[in-house]
Amino acid sequence: MTTWPKQSGAEFFYGNPRRHGAAVVSQDWYRSHIIHIAPPFFMRMIKPVVKFPIHRACAAATLEWLNEVWKNAGYDQRVIDDWGMSVFSGSYCFRPMRGLQHLSMHAYGCAMDFDAPRNGLHDQTPHFATLRQEVVEPFLKLGGVWGGDWNGDGSSADERRADGMHFQFALLG
Ligand SMILES: [Zn+2]
Numbered sequence: 001m002t003t004w005p006k007q008s009g010a011e012f013f014y015g016n017p018r019r020h021g022a023a024v025v026s027q028d029w030y031r032s033h034i035i036h037i038a039p040p041f042f043m044r045m046i047k048p049v050v051k052f053p054i055h056r057a058c059a060a061a062t063l064e065w066l067n068e069v070w071k072n073a074g075y076d077q078r079v080i081d082d083w084g085m086s087v088f089s090g091s092y093c094f095r096p097m098r099g100l101q102h103l104s105m106h107a108y109g110c111a112m113d114f115d116a117p118r119n120g121l122h123d124q125t126p127h128f129a130t131l132r133q134e135v136v137e138p139f140l141k142l143g144g145v146w147g148g149d150w151n152g153d154g155s156s157a158d159e160r161r162a163d164g165m166h167f168q169f170a171l172l173g
Pocket of ligand 1: 106111112113163165166167
């Protein structure tokens, strides 16, 4: 299993996505680090998501996770739909937080959001909390962190910044 970097060390592991001195992504970084992968089940984000962008360093782990979820769903698209895993809410996105110093893990291409409508920011009762075994645990087994339980204590109720839609291959700190 890959040991994922801490958020503070994301740049060392995933590279620097910033274009020199500007609040936009470096196209060179994007071309050399981001690849597009096809999910094993149907997903949509307004339109069908045939492929989505992710950092090449965590692409295999992402596919392993989605394949495990697909297996847990009994390879049944209706179950995936019930779980909200077909409601894709974004992966790679260059969106500086508080200027250029802090980039969201989405800017490194190592984070994904699913089913934002039922797993909203600051919602301490995210829908995915009811799918720990089916969806969350397989992600944690790959060393990832789920935003619905940042501290990993098994509860979303104690999270001040719960982000239940959010799954990232970067550790806290
Ligand atoms: Zn997110």
